[in-house]
Every structure is written in C-alpha cells, then in structure tokens.
Amino acid sequence: MPSRRGFLVLPQLREWPPQGPKQRNLKMTSLEPGSVVITRQAVDAYFKPEFEQVVLGKRVVRPTDLDERLAQELSECAKDLREFKTVVGNTMCTLDFYEGQGRLDGALCCYTERDKQAYLQAAHAAGVQNIEMESSVFAAMCSACGLRAAVVCVTLLDRLEGDQICSPHNVLAEYQQRPQRLVVHFIKKCLVGA
16 A cells, blocks of 8 residues: 555535635645655645556556655756756656646637636645656556656746646757656666675
C-alpha cells in the first residue's frame, strides 16, 4: 500500500472550486520556466498516487511509487551542479494536454479561468510541481516490477500565467537538456563510486 503522507487526496471533486479557509487563503508560488522537477510521487488528476488501466475488461489500479532515495541522490547531484533551479515535488500525470491539464486554449473547454486557477492551487496544495502525461504509467510499471525508478522533468512555462509555450526554440532546447545533464551527472557519480 503506498504511503499517502503529505498528499491532499480528493477521491471525488463534487465541490468545485474547493471551499474552506485553507483553499481561500492558499498562496501559491510557481516555478520559473526551466526549473527541473525531480518527482517524489506521480499522481493522477485527482492527486492520487496511482495509475488506472483496464486489463481484460477489468479495472486495475497500481501504485505509482518511485524510489525516494534515488530522488534524494538526484537532488544532491543537482546541488553539485548548481546550474539550474531544481526541486523535489509531485508530478501530475493527465490523460491529455488540454482539458486534463486545465488549459483554456483547446478546442473544448467547459470551465473558466477562475476554475482553472482553483484547480491549479489544489494541485499545488497536493505537492504538484509539474504536469505532464507519461510519469504515472512509468512509475506504476517500474514499481510493479520492483525496479528503482525516478522521473526528472523540466518546466516549460508558468501555468498560473498562461497556457501557451512562448519561449524561443533555442531556449526550449536548452531547457530540454537540463534533466539530461542532471541524470548524466548522477550516472558519472555512481560510476566513480563503483
């Protein structure tokens, strides 16, 4: 059974946007584009650390456990490099790029900017630092196989400020190299210590 310490688990989102003093007074700080996120836990769009799939017509839910020690080792490597901001936090894995990630610029959109901001604040309260579409299946499969695994991502934009990726190609290309440089540094450090 996965540990759920430190997570805001919302099994059903019947009350939206969230109400109560914690949500109303929540001050959210976002990451600047180019920040590297080492994933503590891959979570779904309900902020639960699990991956759901259908196998032979039956619902199968697997935990998305990642190796905490590996995440800490990567974090130490980022401190060694001192090249870019690096944080350890949760990565939310969604089923699509637009509605699943609360974007307002897709072909379909049935919510407002206020709804989007409330959802992003709830995600932040659940420890989410990054949003993408691959980490939960990777984490679930590695966990199911007993493999040590980590997810390292880079942020491309501040979602509190907008939905469009507007950085020039050369900047995005440099951002894309940051997780790779961190992982290469980690591998070199492991090889030297072996």
